[in-house]
Amino acid sequence: MKNQKSKVKSVSIKKIVVYIFFLTAVAVVINACQSASEIEMAKYLSNGKDIYVARCQNCHGANGEGLGELAPPLTDTIFLKANKEKLACYIKNGVGEPMQIHGKTYQEKMPAFKDLHDIDIAQVMVYITNSFGNKQGMYTYEQVAKDLQNCK
Amino acid sequence: MKKLALYAAFGILLFGAACTQEKKLPIYGDREAKISKDANGNEKIDTVYKTIPDFKFLNQDSVEVTQDAFKNKVYVADFFFTSCTTICPVMHRNMKTIYDKYKGNPEVMFLSHTIDFKYDKPSVLKKYAQKLGVDGPQWQFLYGEKAAVYGLAEKDYLVAVQEDSAATDGYVHQGWLVLIDKHKRIRGAYDGTKTEEVEKLKSDMDILLAEKD
Numbered sequence: 207m208k209n210q211k212s213k214v215k216s217v218s219i220k221k222i223v224v225y226i227f228f229l230t231a232v233a234v235v236i237n238a239c240q241s242a243s244e245i246e247m248a249k250y251l252s253n254g255k256d257i258y259v260a261r262c263q264n265c266h267g268a269n270g271e272g273l274g275e276l277a278p279p280l281t282d283t284i285f286l287k288a289n290k291e292k293l294a295c296y297i298k299n300g301v302g303e304p305m306q307i308h309g310k311t312y313q314e315k316m317p318a319f320k321d322l323h324d325i326d327i328a329q330v331m332v333y334i335t336n337s338f339g340n341k342q343g344m345y346t347y348e349q350v351a352k353d354l355q356n357c358k
Numbered sequence: 359m360k361k362l363a364l365y366a367a368f369g370i371l372l373f374g375a376a377c378t379q380e381k382k383l384p385i386y387g388d389r390e391a392k393i394s395k396d397a398n399g400n401e402k403i404d405t406v407y408k409t410i411p412d413f414k415f416l417n418q419d420s421v422e423v424t425q426d427a428f429k430n431k432v433y434v435a436d437f438f439f440t441s442c443t444t445i446c447p448v449m450h451r452n453m454k455t456i457y458d459k460y461k462g463n464p465e466v467m468f469l470s471h472t473i474d475f476k477y478d479k480p481s482v483l484k485k486y487a488q489k490l491g492v493d494g495p496q497w498q499f500l501y502g503e504k505a506a507v508y509g510l511a512e513k514d515y516l517v518a519v520q521e522d523s524a525a526t527d528g529y530v531h532q533g534w535l536v537l538i539d540k541h542k543r544i545r546g547a548y549d550g551t552k553t554e555e556v557e558k559l560k561s562d563m564d565i566l567l568a569e570k571d
Contacts (some may be wrong), residue, residue, distance in 0.1 A: 265447045273447055274454075275489035314489070317443045317526075 247332070247344055254333025257326055261319060262334075270338030276314050278307040281338045290335070290342070294327050294350045295357035324350040381565050383537075386544040387516075409542035410514050415471075415500035415507075418483040423498055425542070432566050433467040434559070435536045436550060437511050437519050439474035440486040444526060445533045449550035450490060453535060456560055457492055465540075465567060468497035471511065473519045473529055475504045516544070535559055539566055 259268075265277035272279035280286070285307050286293070300318030304311050322330070328347040335342040387408025394402050410425070417423045434456060438446040453468065460466040472478035478486075483499040500507075504521075511519045511531075519531040537546035537559060546562050548555040 263448070264444065267451065273451055274491040276486070277447065 243344070250329045250332040250344070251336065253326075254329035254331070255337075257322070257330040258333050261322070262330065265316075270334070275310065275312060277316075278305060278310075278312040279338075280334050281340075282307045283340050286335055286340055287342065290345075291353050291356065293331055293335075294324075294353040297322060297327050297330065298354060299357055323347075324354070382569065383539075383545040383562055383566055386547070407541070407543045408514075410538060410544075411510075413502075413506070413510060415502040416480050417501075418480055418487050418493065418499040420480040423500060427498065428467055428469065428538075428542075430465075430540050431467045432465055432540060432563065433469055433538050434563075435469040435471070435515055435538060436534065437471050437473050437507075437515070437517050437531050439472050439527070439529055439531075440478050440482055441474065442527050442529070445551050449533050449535070452550050452553060452556040454490065454492060456535075456556065456563070457497055459560060460563070461496065466496070466563070468492075470497070470499045471507050472499065472501055473504075473507060473511070473521075473531055475502070475507065516547070537562060537566065539569075 265273055266280050267273060267277075270280035285305075289296075296316065297319055299320075301316040304313045306312075324347040328345055328350045331345050331350070334340065335345065385407050389408065390406045392404045392406045394404065396402055412425045414422060414424045434453065436449060436453065438449060440446075450470075453470075457468055472483060478501055480501050483501055484493065487493040487497065487499050508519055511517045515534075515536050517532050517534050517536065520529065522528065522530045533550045534547045535550040535556070536544060537548070539545045545566055546559065548559040548562075550556065
């Protein structure tokens with residue numbers, strides 16, 4: 207009787223161990239899938255931040271606060287969302303016309319950054335549109351290439 | 359026991375006094391010794407320091423401004439131009455934090471010389487000042503001819519400025535914020551693009567303001 211009991215016990219323990227193995231394996235697979243895109247995003251974010259610091263921060267500020275009425279802030283989520291397809295053009299070719307941001311008109315010219323490649327633009331866009339209170343997710347360089355064809 | 363406490367208190371007092379010894383900023387530039395004789399024929403040696411010479415420029419309101427506007431003021435001077443997209447925005451972002459700290463202080467002023475003698479006429483400077491949000495008498499934006507401004511920069515404020523058609527915006531210059539005392543002497547120069555140097559300027563400004571003549 208005693209022997210039988212311990213046998214039952216060992217069977218159920220074996221079962222539990224197998225379950226745990228299985229669940230862990232599933233979790234690892236799911237996790238790995240998530241990480242792939244997360245890693246890509248993190249890469250864009252950190253490269254984008256470097257580009258931002260080097261090329262954008264002078265005027266737009268470390269926290270995207272802008273500079274008086276000389277340079278607009280990058281905190282107008284609605285503007286950034288509504289003009290998302292134009293952002294690549296703004297960065298690559300500069301801006302010469304007035305812009306309405308946060309209800310204020312900004313008239314200063316923005317310089318063109320011709321030397322930035324599609325991937326650079328994509329990375330800096332991902333950084334900007336996921337910082338300073340913005341949360342728009344991923345933006346690939348393929349999309350940048352597409353957007354740049356439609357520049358005015 | 360009472361005596362011991364007294365000694366201790368005295369010691370702490372002495373220590374404290376030593377720590378609060380008045381700090382002084384250095385005086386920059388060449389200096390000369392001037393020997394003069396007083397009424398009794400005794401020789402006296404005075405140190406003559408380098409000072410910012412007299413000047414006359416137009417400000418953002420198209421009003422002529424001379425050294426008299428900065429008489430008995432401690433001021434921060436820099437060289438910039440309005441269409442500059444490299445170091446000027448960050449210099450003026452940082453300079454504005456100094457301006458905000460000493461806003462309304464009658465002893466403190468700000469002076470920005472434009473080096474773009476072609477484009478930065480007073481009306482352009484006015485618009486710039488307004489857009490930066492600092493338009494007022496405490497921060498003067500001055501426009502002048504190339505020779506006068508560039509000479510002042512390189513010989514007197516010791517800031518390198520240059521016209522350069524190869525540069526992105528047509529000019530190159532250094533980003534120093536120069537601290538000038540009430541006797542027109544240079545007391546410090548700080549990299550206006552670095553926040554920690556600008557913080558140093560602010561604390562040096564306090565030391566300078568506390569300095570007795």
